[in-house]
Amino acid sequence: MRKWIERHRNILDFTLSSLLRRKRKNAALVSVYTLIVFLLASVLFFASALREEASILLKEAPEMIVQKLVAGRQEPIPVAYMERIRAIRGVSSIKARLWGYYYDPVVGANYTLMVADDLDVAPGSISVGEGVSRVRLASPGETLEFRTYQGATIELEIKKTFSSESGLVSSDLVLISEDDFRKIFGTSEQYATDLAVRVRNPKELPTIALKVAEILPDTRQILREEILRTYDAIFNWRGGILLAILFGAVLAFIIFAWDKASGLSVEEKREIGILKAIGWETSDIIRMKFWEGLVVSLSSLLMGLVLAYVHVFFTSFMLFEPVLKGWAVLYPAFKITPFIDGAQVASLFFLTVVPYTVATIIPCWRAAIVDPDSVMR
Amino acid sequence: MLMRKSSLFFLCLFILTLVLGGLFTHAAHRQKTDEAPLQEKVNLVHRLGLTDLCLFTEASYTRHLSLADFHTAFQNSPMALEHFPSGSLVTHPQAAKKIYEKVD
Numbered sequence: 001m002r003k004w005i006e007r008h009r010n011i012l013d014f015t016l017s018s019l020l021r022r023k024r025k026n027a028a029l030v031s032v033y034t035l036i037v038f039l040l041a042s043v044l045f046f047a048s049a050l051r052e053e054a055s056i057l058l059k060e061a062p063e064m065i066v067q068k069l070v071a072g073r074q075e076p077i078p079v080a081y082m083e084r085i086r087a088i089r090g091v092s093s094i095k096a097r098l099w100g101y102y103y104d105p106v107v108g109a110n111y112t113l114m115v116a117d118d119l120d121v122a123p124g125s126i127s128v129g130e131g132v133s134r135v136r137l138a139s140p141g142e143t144l145e146f147r148t149y150q151g152a153t154i155e156l157e158i159k160k161t162f163s164s165e166s167g168l169v170s171s172d173l174v175l176i177s178e179d180d181f182r183k184i185f186g187t188s189e190q191y192a193t194d195l196a197v198r199v200r201n202p203k204e205l206p207t208i209a210l211k212v213a214e215i216l217p218d219t220r221q222i223l224r225e226e227i228l229r230t231y232d233a234i235f236n237w238r239g240g241i242l243l244a245i246l247f248g249a250v251l252a253f254i255i256f257a258w259d260k261a262s263g264l265s266v267e268e269k270r271e272i273g274i275l276k277a278i279g280w281e282t283s284d285i286i287r288m289k290f291w292e293g294l295v296v297s298l299s300s301l302l303m304g305l306v307l308a309y310v311h312v313f314f315t316s317f318m319l320f321e322p323v324l325k326g327w328a329v330l331y332p333a334f335k336i337t338p339f340i341d342g343a344q345v346a347s348l349f350f351l352t353v354v355p356y357t358v359a360t361i362i363p364c365w366r367a368a369i370v371d372p373d374s375v376m377r
Numbered sequence: 378m379l380m381r382k383s384s385l386f387f388l389c390l391f392i393l394t395l396v397l398g399g400l401f402t403h404a405a406h407r408q409k410t411d412e413a414p415l416q417e418k419v420n421l422v423h424r425l426g427l428t429d430l431c432l433f434t435e436a437s438y439t440r441h442l443s444l445a446d447f448h449t450a451f452q453n454s455p456m457a458l459e460h461f462p463s464g465s466l467v468t469h470p471q472a473a474k475k476i477y478e479k480v481d
Contacts, residue, residue, distance in 0.1 A: 013383045016385075016386055056415065057415075057419055058429075094425060101440075116425055165417065168429055169427055171431040172431050193480060227429070231443075233396070234442070245447075299390070299393070302396075306397055307395050313403075313404070326435045331434060334433075337407055338408070368448065
């Protein structure tokens with residue numbers, strides 16, 4: 001065993017010296033490799049952390065949302081529908097939700113205005129999310145102006161701002177009283193934006209949704225399970241964000257590995273020829289190339305993973321921030337909780353280290369079985 | 378005495394693995410310290426009956442992904458397949474895909 005270890009260490013010593021002889025080329029190789037792992041790992045860490053957080057948070061979402069549809073568009077729903085839904089066996093509670101979007105021409109941002117039964121949102125006062133407070137430079141005690149549907153301006157006092165930690169759900173929220181909401185948007189008291197339904201037994205939810213669809217055919221029912229699946233799909237590897245970035249990175253890696261697999265440089269072939277001429281066996285050369293692949297890929301993988309973690313969880317996904325912000329004026333400044341596990345690291349290992357190491361061995365084996373004299377010529 | 382190159386390599390590998398291990402520990406620690414803010418968010422979602430995360434605020438169908446309706450995909454003009462960058466990052470809401478079975 002000791003002899004075997006010593007033999008491999010000697011080969012590794014030689015491999016490292018050989019890599020150091022081509023310092024610049026190999027440094028460039030490790031940098032590109034690290035960058036690819038960094039990109040892949042950043043997206044993977046970010047998406048899985050958000051997916052985990054979304055699944056925890058949205059488990060508390062209403063079990064069913066009932067919207068009214070008119071000509072394919074969502075319209076305010078009559079409050080009278082509540083009684084008909086409440087009469088369905090299994091429905092434990094139903095609440096009319098009043099919410100909408102408000103465009104603030106001062107900063108060019110859209111807020112989500114929502115009515116809440118809260119002591120902090122008595123008529124004349126509001127609670128705002130961290131994002132609203134940030135873009136309007138407004139803090140509790142100050143007032144924000146809102147333009148009503150009739151063109152009049154009303155001033156509402158900020159009673160409370162939500163913490164930046166809750167930005168992922170509340171950044172653009174403005175909690176407002178029902179009176180003020182109706183004053184701004186002019187919605188009649190007989191209408192709400194949608195209805196939030198809670199049921200006694202979640203297993204009965206599909207049946208209840210079918211009954212709602214039957215008695216109120218002009219409505220659309222959105223189940224909590226579908227909400228959860230929507231977010232799971234976004235942050236899934238097949239989802240938009242991941243696919244967009246992964247595709248580029250994986251393609252770069254394929255080109256990179258293909259370049260390695262398609263052949264060795266003249267210099268490398270000559271080196272193999274010389275080694276064979278001085279008595280190295282084909283198996284020793286394959287071992288050397290195996291170590292070469294492992295040195296490059298393992299160091300790049302570890303460096304890429306560390307950099308990706310720092311990027312996602314210490315700098316809040318700084319490099320990809322412009323992609324996420326898009327054209328939005330108001331965007332949440334949130335710190336995501338790192339939900340990472342060994343499976344993510346293992347999948348990156350099998351996606352990068354294994355194919356690269358194999359790709360370096362194959363051309364070397366092809367060169368090693370050729371006559372050393374013909375390789376050196 | 379000069380260190381063997383292989384020893385130096387294993388040392389570097391060990392340090393990098395140690396750093397990675399440290400980051401895993403950091404992740405576990407953050408999960409614990411973030412429990413209170415997470416609970417605050419969970420309470421807010423429950424109390425207000427929120428249905429979506431505030432990730433993209435540029436368009437209604439990306440702000441409230443799960444409530445987006447069937448007809449917003451093409452927006453307002455024939456050439457405007459997608460107005461907003463975030464619209465191309467997210468997938469179609471699951472609720473828009475379902476078809477309820479007929480009840481007897």
